[in-house]
Amino acid sequence: xxxxxxxxxxxxxxxxxxxxxxxxxxxxxxxxxxxxxxxxxxxxxxxxxxxxxxxxxxxxxxxxxxxxxxxxxxxxxxxxxxxxxxxxxxxxxxxxxxxxxxxxxxxxxxxxxxxxxxxxxxxxxxxxxxxxxxxxxxxxxxxxxxxxxxxxxxxxxxxxxxxxxxxxxxxxxxxxxxxxxxxxxxxxxxxxxxxxxxxxxxxxxxxxxxxxxxxxxxxxxxxxxxxxxxxxxxxxxxxxxxxxxxxxxxxxxxxxxxxxxxxxxxxxxxxxxxxxxxxxxxxxxxxxxxxxxxxxxxxxxxxxxxxxxxxxxxxxxxxxxxxxxxxxxxxxxxxxxxxxxxxxxxx
Numbered sequence: 001x002x003x004x005x006x007x008x009x010x011x012x013x014x015x016x017x018x019x020x021x022x023x024x025x026x027x028x029x030x031x032x033x034x035x036x037x038x039x040x041x042x043x044x045x046x047x048x049x050x051x052x053x054x055x056x057x058x059x060x061x062x063x064x065x066x067x068x069x070x071x072x073x074x075x076x077x078x079x080x081x082x083x084x085x086x087x088x089x090x091x092x093x094x095x096x097x098x099x100x101x102x103x104x105x106x107x108x109x110x111x112x113x114x115x116x117x118x119x120x121x122x123x124x125x126x127x128x129x130x131x132x133x134x135x136x137x138x139x140x141x142x143x144x145x146x147x148x149x150x151x152x153x154x155x156x157x158x159x160x161x162x163x164x165x166x167x168x169x170x171x172x173x174x175x176x177x178x179x180x181x182x183x184x185x186x187x188x189x190x191x192x193x194x195x196x197x198x199x200x201x202x203x204x205x206x207x208x209x210x211x212x213x214x215x216x217x218x219x220x221x222x223x224x225x226x227x228x229x230x231x232x233x234x235x236x237x238x239x240x241x242x243x244x245x246x247x248x249x250x251x252x253x254x255x256x257x258x259x260x261x262x263x264x265x266x267x268x269x270x271x272x273x274x275x276x277x278x279x280x281x282x283x284x285x286x287x288x289x290x291x292x293x294x295x296x297x298x299x300x301x302x303x304x305x306x307x308x309x310x311x312x313x314x315x316x317x318x319x320x321x322x323x324x325x326x327x328x329x330x331x332x333x334x335x336x337x338x339x340x341x342x343x344x345x346x347x
Contacts (some may be wrong), residue, residue, distance in 0.1 A: 014185070016117060016122065018182075019113050020178050020185065021182040021186070023110050027178060028104050028175060029102065029104065030171065031327055032324045033099050034168075035221075035324075042094075042096045043149060044152045044153065044157065045095075046096045046097065046100065049149070051104075055101055064090070066221070074157070075156060077287050077297035091297065100112070100145075107138055107139075134174065137173065141167070141170050141171060141174060147163055147167075149189060156251060159222065161223050161255065162255065165218030167218075168218040172211060172214055172327075180338060183335070183342075184338075195340050195343045196282065199282045199283060202282050202339065203279055203333070203337035203341075206276055206279075207277045207337050210333050214325070216261070216264055216265045217326065220262060223261055224258065225259070225262040228258055228262065229262055232307050269303065276295055284335075286340070295333060298329045
């Protein structure tokens with residue numbers, strides 16, 4: 001056994017890495033639960049934000065009726081769900097409640113171990129700012145979530161697609177940073193290998209285009225663009241559909257026109273596929289092509305899930321699987337990029 005692997009620093013790095021990896025996995029679950037909350041139209045069921053007491057659900061008929069009465073004053077109930085029973089309300093309430101509680105759980109499983117690690121002197125000083133910065137981002141994400149929900153509690157019974165995409169984007173940044181930091185601790189020193197500059201660029205490009213694709217998916221979800229033009233590869237028989245530039249000024253089409261938004265999402269998906277294929281092609285000359293195979297396989301799976309969700313008008317199960325697949329694809333892109341950079345730094 002390598003004696004270096006028995007040093008306290010090595011054991012500390014493993015502990016920190018596995019802790020961050022576990023936190024990233026729970027954030028992954030949080031993103032998927034958020035997607036299901038959106039798909040089941042549950043996100044506006046809780047019309048108040050109680051950061052501390054909000055972890056306790058209604059208990060007893062009186063408390064349930066009090067919560068339900070507040071919901072019955074919301075635009076969603078008045079314009080969409082008028083006549084909903086208390087039993088039906090509970091079915092949407094629990095998705096949003098679970099989403100919010102999971103956010104608080106993430107805060108606890110991140111902060112408490114971090115404080116323990118710091119107390120025991122297991123965290124290198126160079127990491128203090130990065131790890132506490134992640135915690136601050138988590139707090140901002142909670143505020144962003146409520147800011148998003150508030151947009152659907154005023155006049156229109158739907159949240160702003162801009163706020164929804166910002167909420168998703170910040171979640172992805174937190175997830176990606178946790179995963180990258182975890183790999184920093186877990187991979188440690190790596191044997192040097194010949195890594196071409198081209199491969200480094202393609203792996204970085206893969207991370208970027210997958211991230212942009214997921215932001216595009218936020219606009220698709222926010223404008224319900226997945227429920228129209230449910231044909232593939234053509235959009236209702238056309239490559240460039242009618243109505244793609246109906247809004248004025250023109251920039252609004254990019255973020256508010258469901259037809260344009262779906263078209264852009266499809267175009268970015270093609271860009272993702274081409275980038276991953278290029279990354280895989282260049283990886284043939286590298287010593288660690290296995291990771292590129294994983295990226296390629298997940299890309300093909302994600303394309304299949306996306307097309308299936310589209311042509312079936314986004315049923316909850318397929319929609320959730322498509323979102324989970326996107327996060328898995330981002331994870332694979334980050335892994336490929338991290339491995340390449342670790343080998344390059346060691347050479």
